[in-house]
Amino acid sequence: MEPFFLLITTRRPIILNTIRAARKAMATRFEIILHSHQRNDWLQSVAEEILDEIDRIESQLSRYMPTSQIARANRLAALQPVKLDPQVFQLLEDCIQWHQQTRGAFDITAGPLLKCWGFTDGQYCEPSRDTIERTLEHVGIHHIQLEPGSHTISFDTEGVTLDLGAVGKGYAMERAKEILADYEIESAILHGGTSTICAVGTPP
Incomplete structure (x- = not known):
């Protein structure tokens, strides 16, 4: 065996x-x-x-961060074109497209309206009609100009605020x-x- x-x-x-x-x-x-x-x-x-x-x-x-690209654009873009990183620039282009697709319901320039209603600091109050109308002068995607060639952003009026x-x-x-x-x-x-x-x- x-x-x-x-x-x-x-x-x-x-x-x-x-x-x-x-x-x-x-x-x-x-x-x-x-x-x-x-x-x-x-x-x-x-x-x-x-x-x-x-x-x-x-x-x-x-x-809220003074050194961020968005904060810098909020300070300077009404005075001069502000250079953005390509990724941030692309995101802003996407935001404009979403604004168009939602017929204005999505708007990254609505910050001044939020502020006048007190949503940014917790001091909630109903603003007057005059205050709202003055604030609306600084709200709207049409105030933003993006230049793809240089990846810069500029605003056509002061007081525009981006909020992402x-x-x-x-x-x-x-x-x-x-x-x-x-x-x-x-x-x-x-x-x-x-x-x-x-x-x-x-x-x-």
Whole structure:
């Protein structure tokens, strides 16, 4: 009788790692949850890169940060053309297109109206008809001129104020999705204050 050998092998179970990371930005809390078979430290670095990108976007778009491109445009674009990064310029072009598609319901120049109603500082009050009419002189996409060749913006009158609060978090989520795709993350969820949510893949 020939010898008989039985070889038994065991496979080490594949471990699915999960990390969470959070940071405050855009006046809210952003939280990201990533699932992957990669190491935790690698996942953590991806999460931090995404949160850093959100910080960078806020530093470009926030009208409350004096050094942001939007704040600088609000100060100077009625006096001279203001140079913008290509990504910010493209976002403004998109905003103008959305304004047209919504027949004016979406308007990034509505900031002066919000201010005169007290929505920006919490001092809510109903303005007079005269105040509203004077404020409307500074509201409207038609006050914005974008020059594609030089990526500059200018206003045709003083008092125009850009406010990208309606699109900032959504734009940040789109950039986060691009980073997740670059790293081939197949399961993730990211939210900004739970009101803006980005999900990739399915839960583990």
